[in-house]
Amino acid sequence: MTNPEGSPADDGVATETGYPQEWEADVVLQDGTTAHLRPITAADRDALQRFHTGQSERSTYMRFFAAMERLSARDLTRFTELDHRDRVALVAVSWTSDGSEEIIGVARFDTIAPGEAEVAFNIADSHQGRGLGSALLEHIAAAAREVGITHFAAEVLPQNGKMLAVFREAGYETTQHVDDGIVTVSIDLDPTERSRQVMIDREHRAEARSMLGLLTPRSVLVVAPDDADATSLQSRMTVRAVGAHLRDGDVTMTVVGASDALRAAIGDATGLLFVGTLDEVTAPVDLALVVVLPGDVLATVRALARLGTRGVVVAGPGYAETGPEGLVLQREVVRAAHAAGMRVVGPGSYGMFARRPEGAFNASLAPVLPPDGRVGIFCQSAPMAVTVLATVWRRGVGLSSFVSAGNRADVSGNDLMQYWQDDESTDVAGLYLESIGNPRKFSRIARRLSLVKPVVVVTAGRSGHVVPAGHAVRTTRAPRRTLEEMLRQSGVIRAENTHQMLDIIQLLAHQPLPSGRRVGIVAGSAPLSAIVAEAAGAAGLVVTGHVGVVREDATEEENLAAIDAVYAEGACDVVVAVHVPVLGGTDTQFCAAVAAAAARSGRPTVASVLGLHGLLPELTVEVPDAPGEPSEATGEEAGEPASRTVTVPAYSTPEDAVQALGAVVRYAGWRHQDHGVPLTYPxxxxxxxxxxIARHTREGERVDLAPAEVRALLACYGIDVWESVPVRDADEAVAAADQLGWPVALKSTAESLRHRADLGGVRLDILDESELRTDVLQMQTSLADHVPELRHPTARPLEVQRMAPAGVACVIRSTEDQLYGPVVSFGLSGDAVDLLGDVSYGVPPLTTTDVAHMVRSVRAAPRLFGYKGLPSADAAAIEDLIGRVSELADDHPEIRSLELYPVVVSERGAAVLSARVTVSDANRKDGLRRALPD
Incomplete structure (x- = not known):
């Protein structure tokens, strides 16, 4: 971006008064490159003029309906000096080869009536076809909604098909008509399910393509430290990186700036070129691996802009993990890269590699790569990358791709999941996450990927509350179970550690998904089978009783018969094979028989055999494909003989094997269940x-809405809050009861007593005036000593409310968290429930299945479903309420907290008896726009 003087700003903060910095964003375009979007400023006059004069005559005519060689001084003032409310403009900018900034696209709107604005777009001729128009529309629409604009109007020439397509394909509700040769398009900015899906699909395609560009380069540039100390960390990383390419690479490579000592350590090789400076590099470069000292990285990234580089891998420490100055440097590097169209892997990355049909690509620091396979791994810190790769290699797990994101300043696990969804060489995704920068986006992408490919995740902490140094993410105050619930509703398989993650991955990669949870056991002894049965029950599996005991003193035929009986048709859904020979050693006959039976039957199998761990030849068999059918493994044509390899994964202990199997069975069940539909309420x-909300939102302040405002707000989402009338004395109480209708409830307005019938704060089922007067007198007398402020002459210490039908009292809450966004919770009311934490959580957006699970997953849920012969409560009504609260909280980030308490759920319907809402200024990015991490 530019500062008021028109030169690139070093800190990325505009000093212009009222400048909405929160509208700035980096976006990935449909070709996989990046651009920076920001509000226009008065300092952009010259840049806007250059943009205008660089346009073709046709483009200028399409925008202004007239020939206009230059913008007048008046136009430049009108277009660049805005109030960022009634008149708003966003520009897309990129870096030029000389390091300056240029405008490549403009979107603007001018308010023409309350809630309505006229919108216009102009995209640079040289950048059309990259998706800039759709990206600018998403962001200008988000800005418009923020300032109260609900409709856009645009005038477009009929021959401007590209602009009309941008509006038509955005997914909003649009209408258009032609008048005097001009097409007027009206756009309703309220999001629709289609507009949301359009944005999600565009985001997916763009981010997947950006990762494809990173993982399939044809030319790689290594920028090395230009020093004589060949023992420095940067120099040793350079030798490791270049050596990996020379052994495994299928790309051209240029090394820049290496000292004589470093060149000697690297050695000569075909296809390897050494140059002294970046200025000597003239050919385009797809990927740059930067291993220079941190102080030299920013200049290096800016210098790469002229080479058309798609991505930069920044290795080595020295960035955000070192403190505020390192964080500033890290952000400057990312900002410079994005403005030049590049993605950044790192800083602190261990690198990445990928295997493609046309050849391997390796830009990692790993000395030895794991075997080829169909598992994609994402890891953050370099030290953990070393551990994960060593474990993968030791187990023999084959990888299709690997990325270490280091501090995850740009490329994240979200990007890799987008890529893996379309990558035909990847069947299983594994992620080691030290932090999750955007849980809402992670949840959305992970759910989409999990429906077609399993996703196994291990987090550095159980709650996500601990953020490692170097990870610039928002802190969270959400309950510690929030992360667990978010992963569950996304279909993610959560592992406790990397050992367990790879236990699960090796099963998913080499065995089919289970069709059920009935487990059969093949064991070397009865005690072993008992151990397995106990572990299986604890893992949620059902032990069928089909147990085959393989004895060392039995004949081979007898043991084979015992194994075949377990694998008999319909006997079970999964098999656990365990064998520990008394005399030690590995029983290869047992392994071969189990592997053959598993391959023959297609029954998912895990094994725990003495001396075996991982994916090994002893538990591997070749299985011929059926005649006349093509082989999925080899891709050979139908009719040709082919075979496939089946490996039963081996585990160190029976418990490890069963635990991995249980996780996969649960995932298979989730994948095949009804996932419901997104919650929408017409x-x-x-x-x-x-x-x-806007009437009460004040920057930096939290405001509790008055009861009337709460009822009005909730009514906008179809939530009816029963009226209650505060009263001072018995006469007012009787008048209120006559107004509301008998029978009534009498409640204390004191916060500590308003829901406490056990403490005398509530009287229910009051049938007549006499009883009500008595109750008022008693409560005034008994409660005055406990709540002295109720004795004030103007106080209204009590309230009267019409009695709700008998039912189960529940509580629904939503809290806006600065990391997760809205977190919705449900539980039954009461001290015991609160003290025991018997609450379920959901992170919007939710589906019908999600809210049904929330209602049924609390331990006290049986009270809603006919507990001890009582009538069943209306579960559909409470699910509807949770869904409406979820949508309300998701739509309005200004709602900091919301509570419906109590909600009485009867046989028919749910009565909301009390509600509270607190609002403040929004602290959440608009989710309806594509944007890379801040």
Missing amino acids: DVDPAVARTI
């Missing part, structure tokens, strides 16, 4: 809700 009115 009767909601977000625009009116925004108006109510």
